[in-house]
Amino acid sequence: KEQAETQRKINALIDALPDPETLSTEDADAMSEAMQAISDAISAIPEDELDGLHLDRYNAVLEALVGPQGEPMPAVTKQVSYVDASGATQSSVTATVVDGNTTTWSNGWYVVSDNVTISSPVSVNGSVRLILENNCTLTISGGINVGTNQSLTIYAQSFVEGTIGKLETVGTGRRAGIGGGGDDDKGDGSWGTIQINGGEIKATGCNGAAGIGGGASDNSVAPGSITINGGIITATGSNFGGGWWQGAGIGAGSRNTSGGEITINGGTVVATGAVDAAGIGGSRYGGGGGIIAINGGTVAAKSPGKGAGIGGGFQGDGGKITITGGVVKATSGDSSQSNESSGAGIGGGGGYNTAHEAAGAGGEITISGGTVTATATGLKSGAGIGGGGADGQYGGAGGKITISGGTVIINSRSGVGIGGGNDAGAGSGTFSTGTNGSAVITVSSIADKSEQRDWSCVCFEGNSGKVYGNTTLKTSLEIPSNKSLTIEEGNTLIIPSGVTLTNNGTLVGGGKIDLSGGGTFLGTLGGSVSFQYGVEPQLTNVSGIDSGAKADNKQGYSATLKADNHFRLPDSIAVSVGGSTLTAGNDTYSYDNTTGKITVKAAAVTGNITIAAAGVAIAAPSITT
Numbered sequence: 001k002e003q004a005e006t007q008r009k010i011n012a013l014i015d016a017l018p019d020p021e022t023l024s025t026e027d028a029d030a031m032s033e034a035m036q037a038i039s040d041a042i043s044a045i046p047e048d049e050l051d052g053l054h055l056d057r058y059n060a061v062l063e064a065l066v067g068p069q070g071e072p073m074p075a076v077t078k079q080v081s082y083v084d085a086s087g088a089t090q091s092s093v094t095a096t097v098v099d100g101n102t103t104t105w106s107n108g109w110y111v112v113s114d115n116v117t118i119s120s121p122v123s124v125n126g127s128v129r130l131i132l133e134n135n136c137t138l139t140i141s142g143g144i145n146v147g148t149n150q151s152l153t154i155y156a157q158s159f160v161e162g163t164i165g166k167l168e169t170v171g172t173g174r175r176a177g178i179g180g181g182g183d184d185d186k187g188d189g190s191w192g193t194i195q196i197n198g199g200e201i202k203a204t205g206c207n208g209a210a211g212i213g214g215g216a217s218d219n220s221v222a223p224g225s226i227t228i229n230g231g232i233i234t235a236t237g238s239n240f241g242g243g244w245w246q247g248a249g250i251g252a253g254s255r256n257t258s259g260g261e262i263t264i265n266g267g268t269v270v271a272t273g274a275v276d277a278a279g280i281g282g283s284r285y286g287g288g289g290g291i292i293a294i295n296g297g298t299v300a301a302k303s304p305g306k307g308a309g310i311g312g313g314f315q316g317d318g319g320k321i322t323i324t325g326g327v328v329k330a331t332s333g334d335s336s337q338s339n340e341s342s343g344a345g346i347g348g349g350g351g352y353n354t355a356h357e358a359a360g361a362g363g364e365i366t367i368s369g370g371t372v373t374a375t376a377t378g379l380k381s382g383a384g385i386g387g388g389g390a391d392g393q394y395g396g397a398g399g400k401i402t403i404s405g406g407t408v409i410i411n412s413r414s415g416v417g418i419g420g421g422n423d424a425g426a427g428s429g430t431f432s433t434g435t436n437g438s439a440v441i442t443v444s445s446i447a448d449k450s451e452q453r454d455w456s457c458v459c460f461e462g463n464s465g466k467v468y469g470n471t472t473l474k475t476s477l478e479i480p481s482n483k484s485l486t487i488e489e490g491n492t493l494i495i496p497s498g499v500t501l502t503n504n505g506t507l508v509g510g511g512k513i514d515l516s517g518g519g520t521f522l523g524t525l526g527g528s529v530s531f532q533y534g535v536e537p538q539l540t541n542v543s544g545i546d547s548g549a550k551a552d553n554k555q556g557y558s559a560t561l562k563a564d565n566h567f568r569l570p571d572s573i574a575v576s577v578g579g580s581t582l583t584a585g586n587d588t589y590s591y592d593n594t595t596g597k598i599t600v601k602a603a604a605v606t607g608n609i610t611i612a613a614a615g616v617a618i619a620a621p622s623i624t625t
Helices: 002-015 025-043 055-066
Strands: 077-083 089-097 104-112 116-118 122-132 137-142 151-156 166-171 193-196 200-204 225-228 232-236 261-264 268-272 291-294 298-303 320-323 327-332 364-376 400-412 430-432 439-443 457-461 464-468 470-472 477-479 484-486 492-494 500-503 506-508 512-514 520-523 530-540 549-552 557-560 574-577 589-591 597-600 609-614
Touching: 002 025, 002 055, 025 055, 077 151, 089 122, 122 137, 122 166, 549 557, 574 597
Parallel strands: 089 104, 104 122, 116 137, 122 151, 137 166, 151 193, 166 200, 193 225, 200 232, 225 261, 232 268, 261 291, 268 298, 291 320, 298 327, 320 364, 327 364, 364 400, 400 430, 400 439, 439 457, 464 484, 470 492, 477 500, 484 506, 492 512, 500 520, 512 530, 530 609
Antiparallel strands: 077 089, 457 464, 530 549, 557 597, 574 609, 589 597
């Protein structure tokens, strides 16, 4: 009697199911709760009591939902658009719809078309391209393993925050959020090729792995490459084992060889290393920063401890770091700590007070553009840019540092702004501004000034600034009230069109500010500094004014016209300043039509000058016969 009642209840559930002919695999999610309840009920009764159940109907419904028993369910595909690496929308590709059960993605296109959760690690096999549809979220507990010789490219459908598709992935074991597996799951920490073109992505490593990059491993690791062209990316390295295993935000997992090859061309990137790992670059005991290039985007990279903000992890060299654009903030250390060393803001990781735990060197660091802020905050800190900090002459060497462009702000709590780390027994390294440099540098101090005579930049060291060489200001600059800027005689600060120099402080020296290109100066002109403007000659049958000549608002301008052969000097000339025609006079200009001498008074030089003059033909002598 009890058996009959159980069968009746199960049959009632089966009979309540829709007709199989009305169902397809697209109904699987909606039917999952009902089908699971029937499956659980069938599993709870002995096998010899199955007779009498309406299993033919149940199996027909199951086949309609998941495909024929014993055969793989056919993949669901759809046509979908995406935004490519250049930011252009591509109309349509055929992509496999990601579900919660498939944990291996093989060659081809995949799309997240709903809110999907995968509760185990996903492995990439071959070249996989993943599209995150708008308003859809993929959550992966276990990370995405992109091993050596494998590649993963991630796309979105828009750049609108709050609308763009999302990916949230957390590694397990010693896996990266996206990248290498750890040696606890027979991975060696190596990773392949990762490219992110869009999406809102949060990637967190586990047990010493990087957020994006290497897994944690004692084995030999082959670093891969990471390229970010767009999106909103938050990458967080992980800590394990009482501090011995610490991964970078983006780059190396703990004990990896280096941070690999990392390129950021756009997007918003927040990368935080675990304790002594770099924000972007190397891990603790993970070698150098690798090859890091930042060409655009907004980047915030931080190591809370002894790693560099960008560069090496604990004891790691900075590697090769190039910044050509973007807004970049790199920070190392914790200012609340009273006795800890830190890495450089950009450069080498920090160390301890023994030779075998010395801090990392700065590596090769080149900045040619962008707005860059580099800060080392530990009590025994590394340089703002350069070597990591340590005790007892074990700070890292400065490396080779070139800053030729951009706006760069550099500070170190206890070390130099540019150079070796705190107590850098290994040396200060070298600093230069490159050829025809144009950087505006604000720095606490510079260790190496051996090439100072060849510098070309605007450099504020503390509250005192100086123009070195003939420097072109590429972005607007304001001199604060508590700072001074010296332009020595023989040096020129060139302000091109669209750029403004505002002086709220003090100008010193006898050099020049060149406004001939259409730039703007606001404030008070101090010292013996003068404005310099261009002179445009409009000459016909006379010479004497060179193209590219300059006029000075404190010295005026003078030139001497010379008539061409068979012509004489004109009786008068036309002079305009800033587009306004001047009338000859004591306060404006004078012209001697006998000698050709032109003098433009200093008080009249308030803009670019145009001088127009035309020689007069000398009549040929008449011949009488």
